[in-house]
Structure formats: structure tokens, C-alpha cells
Amino acid sequence: EAQVTQNPRYLITVTGKKLTVTCSQNMNHEYMSWYRQDPGLGLRQIYYSMNVEVTDKGDVPEGYKVSRKEKRNFPLILESPSPNQTSLYFCASSLGRIPNTGELFFGEGSRLTVL
């Protein structure tokens, strides 16, 4: 089954404790992206990647890191989480460039709480 898989789905952590949210897709997609969803703000893009070893900042990259060492994986790293990073995070992928392919496939989300 074609899917985007995120782990963990739920996480409660404390300020400053490094964490990684993994994202994996099995569709051989080139494009991958991370979003955060907050009430009243919709989805905001954190980082995206056009292909292996190619990443770029989205609208809200501060406090986050990503890497794209393999085509299928795109982990989101919070080196020193803070309470303002409490949010619902989505990983998404697309076959190619967004305007051309038009469809993002989303994971089920990872709800992160930073105390």
C-alpha cells in the first residue's frame, strides 16, 4: 500500500531533549516536506526536499533540522525542543515538483508536546 509513515504518532517530551520524528514513503517520490499545523494558522511548511541531499527552508524553519540521505526517508530533528514547538506535524511527499504533479500525500501526523 502506498503510504507515508511517521513515527512516533504521539510524543511528550521536555524542553531541551533532542528528538527525531521519522518519515518514510514507499512511493519513490522525489519531493518530501514537513509541515506543522496549529489552530488558526493552518499548515505551515518547515522544510522541504527536492531530492536526495537537497533540502531547503520553508516558512518556519527555526529550531528544526532535516536530512535527506535516502530518497525514502526525511527525518525532522528538533535539537533543543521548546514549548512553542508543541504542534501537530505532518510529513508529505509528491512524485515531483508540486506545481507539476499537484498532489501531496500526507502521513497521519505526529502530535508533539514539549513541556
Next chain:
Amino acid sequence: AQSVTQPDIHITVSEGASLELRCNYSYGATPYLFWYVQSPGQGLQLLLKYFSGDTLVQGIKGFEAEFKRSQSSFNLRKPSVHWSDAAEYFCAVGGNTDKLIFGTGTRLQVFP
């Protein structure tokens, strides 16, 4: 600046009633427009998209949307809502960049 506005935060309709969710966009170039649906506890799923051509586009689950360039709008419609349509709906705009700009969403509640 590029932006998407969904004026209605929350809409409530009765099952079987018609539905229209509003979306207005601001985009300097030719826009590509999308509607996504997010069911509770799930990720987003594409309902429909508009790239060019016929301004009335059909999507999944009986939804349609109409692109009106003069009004910078891309409203989503459904003639008869089902209880399973209760979800949050997001409009998004893209173009010649590698990102989609999402609206803040409209939460749809359906009463029996």
C-alpha cells in the same frame, strides 16, 4: 504576497443540505488551486485540483469547485452533504515555486 483566505472557520449544515466552502487567494502568477480534506486523526487527502482549462472541476466524494479568476476565488461545493463529510477542509494555492500555501481551514460539522 501570496496568501489563501478561508473566511469561515466553522460551518454547520444538516445532512442532505448543500454546501459551499469559500476560498480566496492572492497570487501573482497563474495559480494552481487545491482543496484538501482532513478527517479526524488523519492526514490530508486531495479532493480536487485546478491547473487550467475548464473552470469547474470535479473531485472525489462528490465535491466540485469553481475557479473564478475575476473574484480570485475557488469555492468548494457539494449538492448534498453526508455525515461522513464532517472534517476540516483546506484550500491551497501553488504556482511556479515548490511549495503550497495553505489556508487556515474550515471545520465542517454535519447534523443528522
